Amino acid sequence: MNQRLEIEAPGKSRHFRTDQEPSKASPPHPHVALRILRGVWSHRWRVASVIAALGAGIYAIPFLLFGPLIETRPVVRANFVQTVVASGHVEAPFRINIGSQITGVVANVPVSEGQTVKAGDTLIELDDRDARAAVSQAENVVSAADARMRQLRELSLPQAEEALKQAQANLVNAQQSFDRAQALAKAGFGTQAALDDATKSLDVAKAQARNAEFQVATNRPGGSDYTMSEMLLNQSTANLASARSRLSYTVISAPRDGTLISRSVEKGNVVEPSNVLMKLAPFGDTQLVVQIDERNLGLLALGQKAIASADAYPKQSFPAEVVYINPGVNLQTAAVEVKLGVKNPPSYLREDMTISVDIAVAEHPNTLIIPAACLRNVDIEPFVLKIDGGRVKRQRVKVGIVSDGKAEILDGLSVNDLIVPTTVPSDYDGRRVRPKIAAPST
Structure with missing residues (x-):
């Protein structure tokens, strides 16, 4: 049945039909x-x-x-290497100070600072005119002394030996004449004057023979003339060697292979034996010299391995080894000088270059490790906050070595336990939380 409802409003009327189904109502x-x-x-x-x-x-x-969402760190098992970090510089095992052995004027310097030289290469040349003149003079003196020795051997000695033979022959004749004159005088046939002449002739012959023997003796090796001439020859030879040595000092050469790390001499300088003109760093095992805080002295030992890097090449590293630990501590810096040897140094290393080293002082394989920032009350009774059943729990731990932001756990934790960092207050103990696992800090 259709019905029509009329509603009258002030001023106008509206008619609505109610014969339509509700599902078929027209949109508003x-x-x-x-x-x-x-x-x-x-x-x-x-x-x-x-x-x-x-x-x-x-x-x-x-x-x-x-509970609240908090970041946690997992306990991991890994190899733990405790290191001591220090900085220092590159240094040759030793340096050679190059200087002059004589006073002189520099004539030439054929090398420059930083140059690589070999043993025997000329480094500095001095004015050698006076030295050469001294050598020439010494050579002349040696020649004269040598001529004197040859004169003794070739002339004086043979002449003395011939004179001795002649004197000995004259002595024999004089002795025979004396014997005859003496016999005639005893027999009454000779005169006293004849005997006196024979005696005088015999005395002269004896004196001449003795003089000839002396001349031979002095001219033979071991004699006075020979010894004197030999001494003059030796002295002049020594003077010549000294002059030649002084001449050699005018050329200053490299004593061994190495690199010139400094040069403080130029052409025209007057140098003296006390002056250091150059410094040479010999080739060989390079050393790294670092200063270690005395608090770490008990951790150091000879032979410990290290990884080093130069500040100029931070992405490149090379191995080193502790070879020297100074027995004394510097009072001003409270540090100990330690030297590390580098057997195969990289080519980019330079003398006095700044370097950093990590010395491995202890190594514990396959141990439990957590971030050191998660430890609480470390100096008395160390503990950590860990997640247990969705709640924060206080857990006492036994700590081993602590190094490089990591801590070794000897007891109290297991692998994959979730540890709460110290940024979360300790009063979270017992509270329910939602852990957010962060990446391992190892």
Whole structure:
């Protein structure tokens, strides 16, 4: 049955049909939707507040049920290497100071600072005119002394030996004449004057023979003339060697292979034996000299391995080894000087270059490791906060070595336990939390 409902409003009337099914109602007029949107917009802040409250409620539900979200660190098992870090510089095992052995004027310097030289290469040349003149003079003196020795051997000695033979022959004749004159005088046939002449001739012959023997003796090796001439020859030879040595000092050569790390001499300088003109760093095992805090002295030992890097090449590293630990401590710096040997130094290393080293002072394989920042109350009774059943739990631990931001755990924890960093207050003990696992710090 169709019915018609009339509703009269002031000034006009509207007619609505009620014979249509509810499911077939016509869509609302656009003006009606617009009025609805305007109504919502007028209450936008209330709507936003309701939405925010619903969102906060949804976000707070996990917090209220499961606790706050905190970052944790897992306990890992790995090799733990304790290191002592220090800085220092590159140094040759020793340096050679190059200087002059004589006073002189520099004539030439054929090398420059930083140049590589070999043993025997000329480094400095001095004015050698006086030295050469001294050598020439000494050579002349040696020649004269040598000529004197040859004169003794070739002339004086043979002449003395011939004179001795002649004197000995004259002595024999004089002795025979004396014997005859003496016999005639005894027999009464000779005169006293004849005997006196024979005696005189015999005495002269004896004197001449003795003089000839002396001349032979002095000219033979071991004799006075020979010894004197030999001494003059030796002295002049020594003077010549000294002059030649002084001449050699005018050329200063490299004593061994190496690199010139400094030069403080130029052409025209007057140099003296006390002056250091150059410094040579010999080739060989390079050393790294570092200063270690005395608190770490008990951790150091000869033979410990290290990894070093130059500040100029931080991405490149090379091995080193502790070869020297100074027995004394510097009072001003409270540090100990330690030297590390580098057997195969990289080519980029330079003398006095700044370097950093990590000396491995202890190594514990396959041990439990946590970040050192997770330890609490370290100096008395160390403990950590770990996650146990969704709650924070205080756990006492036994700590081994601590180095490089890591700590070794000897007892109290297991692998994969989640540890709470010290950024979380200790009063979280017993609270329910939601752990967020961070990457391992090893």
